Amino acid sequence: MRIYWALFKTELQSHLQYRIAAVAGAVTNIAFGFFRIFLLTAFYGASQGKQPMSLSDLYSYVWFGQVLFGVLPVTGMLSSDSEEIRTGDVAYRLTRPVSLYGFYFARVVGQKVTALCSRSLIQVVLLLTLLPLLGLSRYGMGSPAWGFLPLLALSLVLTILLSAAIHTFVYMTGFWTVSTRGSSSLAYAVISLFSGLLVPLAFFPGGLRTVADVLPFRGVYDTPARLYSGTMSPAEALGGLGHQALWLAVLVALGVFLARRGTAKLEVAGG
Amino acid sequence: MHALSVYFELVKASLRSQMRYKLSLSFNVFGYFVVFWSEFIAVWILFGHFGTLAGWTMEEVLVCYGLAHLSYSASEFFTRGFEFLAPLTRKGDYDRYLLRPVDTAVQLAGYEFALHRLGRVLQAGIVMAYGLASLGARVTPPGLLLLFWAFLGGSAMFCGTFIFQGAVGMKTLQNIEAFNILTNGGPEMAQFPMSIYPRPLRLAFTFLVPLAGVVYYPSLTFLHKGGEIPPFLGWVTPLGGFAFLAVALLAFKQVEKSYISTGS
Numbered sequence: 001m002r003i004y005w006a007l008f009k010t011e012l013q014s015h016l017q018y019r020i021a022a023v024a025g026a027v028t029n030i031a032f033g034f035f036r037i038f039l040l041t042a043f044y045g046a047s048q049g050k051q052p053m054s055l056s057d058l059y060s061y062v063w064f065g066q067v068l069f070g071v072l073p074v075t076g077m078l079s080s081d082s083e084e085i086r087t088g089d090v091a092y093r094l095t096r097p098v099s100l101y102g103f104y105f106a107r108v109v110g111q112k113v114t115a116l117c118s119r120s121l122i123q124v125v126l127l128l129t130l131l132p133l134l135g136l137s138r139y140g141m142g143s144p145a146w147g148f149l150p151l152l153a154l155s156l157v158l159t160i161l162l163s164a165a166i167h168t169f170v171y172m173t174g175f176w177t178v179s180t181r182g183s184s185s186l187a188y189a190v191i192s193l194f195s196g197l198l199v200p201l202a203f204f205p206g207g208l209r210t211v212a213d214v215l216p217f218r219g220v221y222d223t224p225a226r227l228y229s230g231t232m233s234p235a236e237a238l239g240g241l242g243h244q245a246l247w248l249a250v251l252v253a254l255g256v257f258l259a260r261r262g263t264a265k266l267e268v269a270g271g
Numbered sequence: 272m273h274a275l276s277v278y279f280e281l282v283k284a285s286l287r288s289q290m291r292y293k294l295s296l297s298f299n300v301f302g303y304f305v306v307f308w309s310e311f312i313a314v315w316i317l318f319g320h321f322g323t324l325a326g327w328t329m330e331e332v333l334v335c336y337g338l339a340h341l342s343y344s345a346s347e348f349f350t351r352g353f354e355f356l357a358p359l360t361r362k363g364d365y366d367r368y369l370l371r372p373v374d375t376a377v378q379l380a381g382y383e384f385a386l387h388r389l390g391r392v393l394q395a396g397i398v399m400a401y402g403l404a405s406l407g408a409r410v411t412p413p414g415l416l417l418l419f420w421a422f423l424g425g426s427a428m429f430c431g432t433f434i435f436q437g438a439v440g441m442k443t444l445q446n447i448e449a450f451n452i453l454t455n456g457g458p459e460m461a462q463f464p465m466s467i468y469p470r471p472l473r474l475a476f477t478f479l480v481p482l483a484g485v486v487y488y489p490s491l492t493f494l495h496k497g498g499e500i501p502p503f504l505g506w507v508t509p510l511g512g513f514a515f516l517a518v519a520l521l522a523f524k525q526v527e528k529s530y531i532s533t534g535s
Contacts, residue, residue: 024448031452035460042467043321182302189309198313203320 003098004106011110012117022118025070029123030130033066037139052202053231056142060229063141065197065221067123070115071159072195072220073166074188081107085174088268101259104171105252108164116160145230151237152227158244163220165251166191172255175262196222202231216247274377281381289386296386303390307340311398314462325466330405331494332463337399338418338486339461342425344391350430352382353437353523354446361444363533375527376520379437406494414493417506421489424509428485431512431519432457438523441530453480461486466499481511 037059044055053061069075081104084090093103124141131140144152166187173183192198194217201212201222212218223240226232232240289296314336318329356379359365368375403410436450457480465473465487476482485508491497492505 021445021448028449028451031449032456032459035456038468038472039317039324039463042325042463043317046323046325047321182298185302185306189306193309193312198310199316203316205316205319208316 004102007098007103007106008110008113011107012114019118023122025119026122026126029066029069029119030126033063034139036062036066041139053200053229057229057231058200059139060142061196061200061225061231063127064225064228067120067127067141068116068159068221068224070119071112071163072191072197073163073170074191074197075115081171083174083180085171085180085262085266090266091268094263094266099256099259100263101168101172101252101256105164105168105255108167108171109160112160112164112167142229144228148227148230148232148237151241152224155224155227155241155244158241158248159220159224162216162244162248162251165248165255166216166220169251169255169258172258172262175258175266191217191220194218195220196225216243216251219244219247274374277373278377278381281378282384285381285384286386299387300390300393303387304394305390307391307394310459311336311394325464327464330402331490331496333398333402334406334418334490334493335464335486336462337395337402338421338425338490339458340395341392341399342422342485343429343458344388344395345422345426346429346433347388347391348384349380349426350433350437351385351388352379353433354440355379355382356437357440357444357446360441360530361533365530366532369530376434376523409494417489417493420506421485421493421509424481424489424512425485426512427516428481428512429454429457431516432480434516434519434523438519438526441526457482464490477508477511481508481515484508484511 040058040062041055044051044058065072084093090100093100096103127141131137170180170183170187174180177183194201194212194215196212196218201209201218204212212222219240223244227237227240314332315329318324318332324332356365359368368378371378432450432453436446436454439450440446460468460476461482465476465483468476473483477484488500488508489505491499492502495502
């Protein structure tokens with residue numbers, strides 16, 4: 001365990017060096033957040049019926065996703081790590097006395113935590129200061145639902161781990177697909193839709209909603225976002241946490257299995 | 272003329288190399304085709320839930336969607352190469368480009384003619400065709416001509432954004448993520464009627480970056496949605512896209528002058 005902890009820490013330290021990139025990322029996410037908000041506000045404006053979420057809850061939901069963007073399994077999928085199987089560098093990893101899956105998983109968790117400590121934090125600060133200054137506070141992120149705070153904290157830990165598990169799973173497909181370029185862009189498409197990032201899951205029509213509820217992806221965004229905005233019943237909240245934990249276990253097990261199968265058949269050209 | 276023939280040679284070489292791996296190419300085209308449906312599904316879900324957006328039906332919005340994504344994906348063929356300006360400058364490899372007796376902009380445009388981008392063109396084309404088909408009698412020959420003209424202006428504009436990004440990258444030695452707001456974000460914003468955005472943003476997208484000029488205003492004219500602008504303006508505003516491209520090229524040439532090699 002100590003080895004994985006060390007791997008996690010090195011990754012954290014090396015990524016925290018890039019502060020300017022973190023600021024640029026935060027600004028980009030805020031801009032995209034505004035586009036979503038303007039769009040959804042316009043949709044709300046035209047509709048008469050009762051909506052599943054109030055506008056201010058919706059803003060919190062959208063901002064929560066933008067703040068968490070660096071943690072979601074949609075950024076950094078195509079990294080030098082993900083290409084190691086193709087380049088053959090994976091052989092160096094195999095010479096070490098750590099599990100291959102554990103190695104990548106610990107590094108990805110490190111990247112996610114860095115994103116949370118830099119990019120997400122900068123975004124929260126910008127949102128809290130910039131919006132009032134620009135006179136846009138009405139579009140701002142509301143305060144969290146205090147009652148759910150302990151559950152939210154627990155859910156966030158699961159979010160990071162689940163996100164890392166999905167991420168590492170995509171890496172492992174590299175054993176069969178040569179380049180992870182295809183699987184990571186496919187993963188991006190599926191995750192951005194079924195996590196609720198493109199459209200809140202609350203607006204999904206019946207059948208599609210059921211699919212989204214079963215799939216693991218709502219666990220990386222929809223569940224913690226609704227805990228934050230408090231648009232969940234306590235029963236739903238506990239169900240959401242269970243869904244996260246269950247999928248985390250399944251995906252880690254699947255990833256470990258893929259890593260084993262992959263290493264067993266791996267051929268690395270010498271050079 | 273010389274520059275043009277060199278450009279076609281570069282494109283031909285790029286196509287030949289991609290054709291070597293036909294299976295891999297078809298997978299990539301298919302992958303690129305599939306990926307962009309999720310964004311369309313998002314639009315479809317929203318209209319399914321809410322019905323209309325600022326007085327626009329989904330079929331009408333799909334004209335904007337089609338125009339925005341078609342022009343963007345067309346521009347990717349020509350100017351994605353400018354993204355390599357930052358790494359080329361960082362490593363000092365840009366020397367080679369300056370030494371060759373052809374305009375550097377032409378060389379960068381011919382950097383890679385990535386065929387897999389056809390996947391996105393196809394996706395946007397299908398959505399556009401569906402939108403136009405459901406509009407029925409509102410589609411007229413002059414209207415289609417207008418759409419084609421707007422598509423040309425839009426492609427020019429998106430080419431301009433990639434060139435701007437590259438020029439800035441030459442200075443900063445790293446591609447700035449904030450440019451994604453314009454490049455990736457451009458079609459995402461323009462696919463909806465601009466009237467949903469606040470006035471300052473709308474003005475910026477009309478006069479600073481003519482995103483509205485190449486998508487929104489022509490769509491208004493095409494759909495006979497009067498009120499906001501006199502209909503003939505929809506024919507004029509796509510010119511802004513070409514102007515934007517010209518300014519971007521000038522800026523790139525200006526930045527290029529300050530290039531200093533690494534000396535290795």
